[in-house]
Amino acid sequence: MTTNGPATGRTLRVAAQVALNAPSIFNTQPWRWVVEEQSMQLWADRARQLLVADPDGRLLTVSCGAALHHAKVALAVAGHTADVQLMPDPAEPDLLAEVRIGPDHEPTSDERAAYAAISQRRTDRRAFTGEPVPVLVVQRLIALAEREGTHLAVLRGGEIDDLAILAARAAELQFADPAYRHELAAWTAAPNAPANGSGVPAETAVSPSPRRVPIREFAPPGLPTLDPGDGTDAGTLYAVLFSDEDGPAAWLRAGQALSALLLAATAAGLAGSPISDVTEHTLTRERLRHVLAGIGAPQLALRIGYPPAGTPPASPRRRLGEVVNLTG
Ligand SMILES: Cc1cc2nc3c(=O)[nH]c(=O)nc-3n(C[C@H](O)[C@H](O)[C@H](O)COP(=O)(O)O)c2cc1C
The missing domain is CATH 3.40.109.10 (NADH Oxidase)
Known part of the structure; x- marks a missing residue:
């Protein structure tokens, strides 16, 4: 069974909102989403590329990949599979991915745990403890x-x-x-x-x-x-x-x-x-x-x-309206 109609467009916008929490190089959040009713496109925002540190846009693209994964996790917990095509149009190198809503899906416990972690995660640059990672x-x-x-x-x-x-x-x-x-x-x-x-x-x-x-x-x-x-x-x-x-x-x-x-x-x-x-x-x-x-x-x-006690402060984020274009 597939999900149709405006509810899906709304879910895609929520996914774009959740994706704003993704880590990005220098916290540039260098992406834009074009959201339609059944699909969304991920575009590179070249105005936010670090032209000196990242002249080829590799870390910009890695950052966009992190946002894409966050969006996929949000869609999964909303009960959707996502059919993702990377670099779908050779004529449009800044179109990084096309995400189409697929059949309904029962979220797994790992997906729920990943979703819950999105708002908890911080880049933590402090020195970690001596306890090894299991x-x-x-x-x-x-x-x-x-x-x-x-x-x-x-x-x-x-x-x-x-x-x-x-x-x-x-x-x-x-x-x-x-x-x-x-x-x-x-x-x-x-x-x-x-x-x-x-x-x-x-x-x-x-x-x-x-x-x-x-x-x-x-x-x-x-x-x-x-x-x-x-x-x-x-x-x-x-x-x-x-x-x-x-x-x-x-x-x-x-x-x-x-x-x-x-x-x-x-x-x-x-x-x-x-x-x-x-x-x-x-x-x-x-x-x-x-x-x-x-x-x-x-x-x-x-x-x-394993970090020391306490959590580093959250970094700022752009507003949804700055990263989403609606069509259709
Ligand atoms: C591709 C990429 C490269 C990054 N490189 C570094 C880095 O070299 N050093 C560092 O301390 N943080 C690095 N970060 C983390 C970002 O600075 C961090 O995600 C951003 O400031 C937002 O903070 P947050 O992750 O706490 O939300 C990188 C993140 C990404 C996605």
Whole structure:
């Protein structure tokens, strides 16, 4: 049985609203939805692309993939299957996905848990505790990445040291570029970015401190930041999402996987933060590929672990009317 009529259009708008909670590079939320009665289209919003940090739009596209996954979770708990076609029109490279409502569907407990995690999830840049991520959770995260058409390489020992070196190198390379510093300031410095419902507020950025793998520096100097806490990150899982291919469809899949992983981690009482500076710069991205022994194209790294007490503040979001166009 399929669901027809205005109720579906309303459900699609709700899915677009839920998708606004998705993580995105610099909290740019670089997407637009065109909502019809039985389908919705996901478009890249190039005006929100980070032209210096992300000249090819890979992290923009990963971010859109995360929004797509959030929308799919919202549709699933509303009782709909979603038939998704990635990059449906070769003549329209900014049309990233077409989502059509399929047959009715009984939500699974995992889908309900992922949905409940959407409003709880935060990018948590604080140092995590020494408690390791349980093996069963790690296996589940690997399986979730596979289900989304991508792969999760869990880093061990020396590979984590390699990631630390590459993260430090990526930061050096980026901060040496005045254009990068300018772009970062535009998306972090209060009051402009957060007041627009986007950007990374200083109070979600951690103050600089020695870390097992360096955390990206977001906070403009002089603003109050989040205390990184006294964790050691000793139990933190460091991993790299990687793909067989490299291109917009692979980036979208990586974004869907990132969303699935972060929501599953949140549901399991864990927290996480993406580490994408290592894949933004060509040099460090290529070196990360070598760390993975050349088995695929690294899309981004991430860390997942048990956070200290408390929750980082929520980051701002755009309004639904800014990201949705209605037709029909
Ligand atoms: C593709 C992508 C790349 C990201 N890269 C980083 C990063 O390198 N460092 C970091 O601390 N956060 C990173 N983030 C997290 C965003 O900054 C975060 O999602 C955004 O500020 C919104 O905050 P929230 O996730 O708490 O809602 C990334 C997120 C995405 C989707």
